[in-house]
Amino acid sequence: MKWRRMTAPKVAAEPLDQARIAWLMAVAACALVPHGSHLPGWLIAVAALLFTWRLAQWKLGWPGASGLVKLLVVVACCAGVSLTFGRLFGREPGVALLTLMLVLKLHELRSTRDGHTVVLLGYFMLLTAFLYSQTPAMAAALGVSMTVITAALIALTGPPAAPRALLRHAAWMMAQALPFMLVLFVLFPRVPGPLWGLPLDAWSGTSGLSDSMAPGSISQLSLSGAIAFRARFEGDAPPARDLYWRGPVLSAFDGRTWRQGSSAQRIGDGLPHPVPGRALGYEVTLEPHNRNWLFALETVATLPADVRVSDDWQLLGRDGVRTRRRDRFESVLGARPGIEEWSGHLDAARQLPRDGNPRARQLAQTLRAASPADTVAAGLRLFRREAFVYTLTPPLLGEDGIDAFLFDTRRGFCEHYAGAFVFLMRAAGLPARVVTGYQGGERNEVDDYVVVRQSDAHAWAEVWLEGEGWRRVDPTAAILPSRIERGLADLPAGEPVPFVARVDLGWLRSLRHQWEAANNAWNQWVLSYDQQKQRELLSRLGMTQPDWRLMTIWLASLCALFALALTMWAMRRSVSADALARAWTAVDRALRPAGLGREAWEGPLDYAARVGRLRPDLAPTLAQACRLYADARYGAAPPAAAARELKACARALRRQRIPPRR
Amino acid sequence: MREAIRRWLATLGGSPALPLTLDRRRIFVLPTGPGLAFGCALLAMLLTAINYTLSLGFALVFMLAGLGQVALLHAFRNLYALKLRETVPEPVFAGQHAGFPLWLDNDASRPRPALQLSMPGADRVTIDLAPKQSRVVLLNVPTTRRGWLSPARVTLDTRYPLGLIRAWSYAKPAQRCLVLPKPESGRPPLPATAAGEAGVRPSGDGSEEFASLRDHRAADSPRHVAWKTSARTPDAPLLTKQFEGSDGGDLWLDLAQLPATLSLEQQLSRLTGWVIDADAAGLHYGLALPGTRIAPASGPAHRARALRALALHGLPT
Numbered sequence: 007m008k009w010r011r012m013t014a015p016k017v018a019a020e021p022l023d024q025a026r027i028a029w030l031m032a033v034a035a036c037a038l039v040p041h042g043s044h045l046p047g048w049l050i051a052v053a054a055l056l057f058t059w060r061l062a063q064w065k066l067g068w069p070g071a072s073g074l075v076k077l078l079v080v081v082a083c084c085a086g087v088s089l090t091f092g093r094l095f096g097r098e099p100g101v102a103l104l105t106l107m108l109v110l111k112l113h114e115l116r117s118t119r120d121g122h123t124v125v126l127l128g129y130f131m132l133l134t135a136f137l138y139s140q141t142p143a144m145a146a147a148l149g150v151s152m153t154v155i156t157a158a159l160i161a162l163t164g165p166p167a168a169p170r171a172l173l174r175h176a177a178w179m180m181a182q183a184l185p186f187m188l189v190l191f192v193l194f195p196r197v198p199g200p201l202w203g204l205p206l207d208a209w210s211g212t213s214g215l216s217d218s219m220a221p222g223s224i225s226q227l228s229l230s231g232a233i234a235f236r237a238r239f240e241g242d243a244p245p246a247r248d249l250y251w252r253g254p255v256l257s258a259f260d261g262r263t264w265r266q267g268s269s270a271q272r273i274g275d276g277l278p279h280p281v282p283g284r285a286l287g288y289e290v291t292l293e294p295h296n297r298n299w300l301f302a303l304e305t306v307a308t309l310p311a312d313v314r315v316s317d318d319w320q321l322l323g324r325d326g327v328r329t330r331r332r333d334r335f336e337s338v339l340g341a342r343p344g345i346e347e348w349s350g351h352l353d354a355a356r357q358l359p360r361d362g363n364p365r366a367r368q369l370a371q372t373l374r375a376a377s378p379a380d381t382v383a384a385g386l387r388l389f390r391r392e393a394f395v396y397t398l399t400p401p402l403l404g405e406d407g408i409d410a411f412l413f414d415t416r417r418g419f420c421e422h423y424a425g426a427f428v429f430l431m432r433a434a435g436l437p438a439r440v441v442t443g444y445q446g447g448e449r450n451e452v453d454d455y456v457v458v459r460q461s462d463a464h465a466w467a468e469v470w471l472e473g474e475g476w477r478r479v480d481p482t483a484a485i486l487p488s489r490i491e492r493g494l495a496d497l498p499a500g501e502p503v504p505f506v507a508r509v510d511l512g513w514l515r516s517l518r519h520q521w522e523a524a525n526n527a528w529n530q531w532v533l534s535y536d537q538q539k540q541r542e543l544l545s546r547l548g549m550t551q552p553d554w555r556l557m558t559i560w561l562a563s564l565c566a567l568f569a570l571a572l573t574m575w576a577m578r579r580s581v582s583a584d585a586l587a588r589a590w591t592a593v594d595r596a597l598r599p600a601g602l603g604r605e606a607w608e609g610p611l612d613y614a615a616r617v618g619r620l621r622p623d624l625a626p627t628l629a630q631a632c633r634l635y636a637d638a639r640y641g642a643a644p645p646a647a648a649a650r651e652l653k654a655c656a657r658a659l660r661r662q663r664i665p666p667r668r
Numbered sequence: 669m670r671e672a673i674r675r676w677l678a679t680l681g682g683s684p685a686l687p688l689t690l691d692r693r694r695i696f697v698l699p700t701g702p703g704l705a706f707g708c709a710l711l712a713m714l715l716t717a718i719n720y721t722l723s724l725g726f727a728l729v730f731m732l733a734g735l736g737q738v739a740l741l742h743a744f745r746n747l748y749a750l751k752l753r754e755t756v757p758e759p760v761f762a763g764q765h766a767g768f769p770l771w772l773d774n775d776a777s778r779p780r781p782a783l784q785l786s787m788p789g790a791d792r793v794t795i796d797l798a799p800k801q802s803r804v805v806l807l808n809v810p811t812t813r814r815g816w817l818s819p820a821r822v823t824l825d826t827r828y829p830l831g832l833i834r835a836w837s838y839a840k841p842a843q844r845c846l847v848l849p850k851p852e853s854g855r856p857p858l859p860a861t862a863a864g865e866a867g868v869r870p871s872g873d874g875s876e877e878f879a880s881l882r883d884h885r886a887a888d889s890p891r892h893v894a895w896k897t898s899a900r901t902p903d904a905p906l907l908t909k910q911f912e913g914s915d916g917g918d919l920w921l922d923l924a925q926l927p928a929t930l931s932l933e934q935q936l937s938r939l940t941g942w943v944i945d946a947d948a949a950g951l952h953y954g955l956a957l958p959g960t961r962i963a964p965a966s967g968p969a970h971r972a973r974a975l976r977a978l979a980l981h982g983l984p985t
Contacts, residue, residue: 097720118831119702122702122705122831126705126706126709129709129713129728129732130709130712130713132728133713133716133717133722133725133728133729134716136722136724136725136728137720137722140722140723140724144724145724145727148724148728152728152731156735156830159829159830159831159832160828160829160830162831163782163827163828163829163830163831164781164782164828164829165781165782165796175829179735179738179739179742179829179830180731180735182734182738183731183732183734183735183737183738184731184734185734186730186731186733186734186737186738187727187730187731187733187734190726190730190733190734191726191727191730194726194730196726197718198721328721329721532723532724532727533723533724534723535723536721565737568737569737569741572737572738572741573741573744575741576741576742576744576745576748577692577745577748577749
């Protein structure tokens with residue numbers, strides 16, 4: 007033991023020392039770096055400048071920023087934020103202002119209190135980083151950042167220590183906090199957000215189909231490998247050629263652009279009519295795309311409670327899909343909706359602009375056949391017979407685009423074919439409309455999800471036939487059947503094939519499947535962990551009827567359990583020290599009846615020597631016991647092990663002391 | 669009323685006597701100011717996570733909440749099973765700081781950093797204990813009056829490791845500090861002995877005249893013990909020979925001899941100064957206070973006895 011005498015130092019309001027200031031700068035760096043990808047450039051420059059200045063002040067003893075300079079920076083940056091974003095509130099301006107606050111606070115580090123402010127701002131900045139990215143990599147990076155910030159918090163409170171020791175301490179504390187985090191994450195009742203109105207910028211940057219179709223709008227999407235949604239089938243997945251995921255239905259045409267028509271505006275709570283047939287159940291996990299469209303296979307037969315459907319059989323959620331959402335649908339593949347369609351919708355589906363595309367109208371007259379079904383067949387034959395080329399880079403079309411496409415360029419993408427086909431059918435007097443959505447999907451062998459990407463975006467046609475309803479006609483399939491069979495991978499040579507769609511790199515593809523399955527698991531179980539998933543998991547864990555009350559009870563019990571375990575850990579050391587004392591008392595108790603008790607003033611070694619002289623037969627055992635005790639109590643020997651051996655010695659001594667000296 | 673509440677608050681947590689091992693019933697924990705701010709920030713972060721449906725935001729908030737819980741237990745653990753004991757404080761002169769020594773024994777094999785000790789009126793002391801280390805802390809309380817100074821309740825607290833939670837415990841030291849009268853500054857020189865100048869060391873050659881015998885006191889010089897008398901009656905206590913100095917070497921510091929214009933405290937203050945001077949000069953001196961007489965002697969024990977008599981003169985107990 008070390009013995010040191012000290013006198014009381016004066017402890018005033020503690021100014022922050024250099025080491026602590028360094029830690030706070032590390033906090034700012036850790037909190038700001040994840041935001042580098044989305045903050046406006048000028049703000050990054052200002053933050054970097056202020057940070058470097060503070061660093062120079064710390065390292066080289068530069069003068070600090072004066073109050074006036076700080077005020078000017080604040081005013082200028084607020085003006086800048088307001089100019090950049092158009093306002094001072096909301097997600098983006100909020101993050102920008104937090105960034106500014108954090109760097110400016112580095113120039114105002116006077117006391118521990120300022121240090122705490124920096125740490126809290128740092129934690130908050132970590133949270134806001136998740137607004138922009140929630141990938142596993144980001145989570146890992148922010149876990150490291152959190153360790154650094156926590157280490158800084160320890161540095162603010164504790165005595166000076168090596169950075170490595172502080173980081174280790176922070177990591178150890180976080181490891182202990184992990185069980186609490188897991189329990190809270192699983193059991194904390196999830197409230198569906200948002201709690202209040204969100205600014206419009208909250209969901210910027212999501213991509214997907216649009217509510218109109220002009221030449222080029224879908225081919226643009228087709229180059230994106232981004233995932234639109236994932237589906238998991240109950241049972242075997244149908245072949246890709248049967249997977250038509252219905253999206254917006256476009257029935258109004260102005261000569262160039264297809265838009266949603268009146269039938270899209272009429273929205274009911276249930277299906278327009280029941281769909282008979284063998285239903286196929288599946289679950290769709292939709293990536294956020296900021297519209298309220300949902301995608302299900304044609305033709306949907308069962309709807310979840312909060313999904314509505316328009317008269318043209320498009321599925322709609324209540325609000326825009328802003329976070330990943332999961333729905334279970336049932337569909338009857340090949341069923342035709344709308345046998346008894348309202349005449350208003352049929353009339354709208356025959357509408358064409360008064361003039362334009364005269365050659366196409368003329369062609370339509372030649373297609374008219376005895377029955378509407380024959381007319382449809384004649385139209386498809388036309389596309390098959392003529393030399394149409396399927397390409398992702400069609401030439402630009404001017405006025406009378408459909409004429410130009412059908413007779414001049416003959417190069418186009420699905421939207422051209424669907425648009426032209428519907429135009430021809432309408433001109434031939436049949437009700438027809440364009441359906442957009444996704445076609446196909448790729449099965450991931452790793453987790454059995456069918457992945458549908460933006461590159462699977464597709465447009466096809468629907469023609470209404472008396473007594474049959476709306477029949478799906480896919481003119482693209484007539485041009486390039488493999489597009490429907492195998493996706494974009496089979497595009498003619500020289501076409502810019504989306505990288506993710508290439509088939510030739512087999513090992514790469516399997517690697518991608520692994521990676522995407524892991525991502526999907528992360529999405530399904532971490533990022534989309536919501537009320538529904540929570541219920542699902544809890545009932546799988548055997549909790550029948552999990553409601554918030556039961557969950558709160560479980561939550562409280564488990565947290566209490568962990569706290570108890572941690573408390574026992576906190577009290578563990580001294581328990582073992584007490585065990586040593588108990589064992590030492592046991593030695594004394596073993597010898598006291600024989601008149602060989604230890605005197606109060608005797609140290610263990612003196613005692614061993616004295617009793618050893620009186621009773622040489624006991625000497626070896628007692629000497630060992632006393633040595634054990636002395637080493638554990640005053641030396642570095644672990645007390646727990648010593649206590650065990652000491653107890654054994656006490657037992658041995660109790661046997662050996664007979665015959666007692668009377 | 670407010671005073672009554674404060675007094676009641678001060679009794680909360682008890683005043684456990686030393687020596688003491690801090691167990692779980694003696695350690696209290698509550699969030700600090702930064703801890704409350706941390707809680708508010710967590711609430712704001714939770715609302716943000718709900719509002720933007722940030723699953724990882726939830727994870728972050730829950731991690732921080734868990735960290736708060738862990739911080740609580742670490743703060744508790746920093747005090748748990750710490751041993752406290754006290755030793756007798758050194759007497760001080762009024763106006764100096766009375767230092768109450770408090771020993772902290774860390775039996776654990778882990779360090780206990782950032783422990784703070786405070787006592788009303790004393791400066792707050794922060795110390796770090798290494799594994800298996802014992803350290804003594806002096807809690808310095810300013811003094812104004814002579815007499816016994818009782819220590820107030822000591823608060824031992826720590827915010828380690830995160831500063832969000834404060835764990836604390838109380839202890840009540842029992843050892844009082846003797847506060848001696850303040851030596852008068854600019855005091856007159858020592859009074860003259862009965863027969864000669866002050867400061868002249870008595871010859872001590874044994875030419876003084878034996879006057880009487882009295883009971884032996886620990887401070888008496890062994891030379892003055894009546895060894896022969898004691899040898900004749902071995903069961904009787906030792907006796908000391910009293911001399912009346914024809915050599916005039918004994919200095920009597922007598923309160924009654926001081927000018928009556930001085931107040932009692934000023935008189936005691938002057939006598940204290942003289943005791944220090946006489947001791948420094950190595951004189952043989954006695955002290956006469958109303959009701960107390962300390963026979964002439966010298967040495968540190970004698971000095972301490974004289975000062976103690978001065979400190980406690982006229983005070984109860």
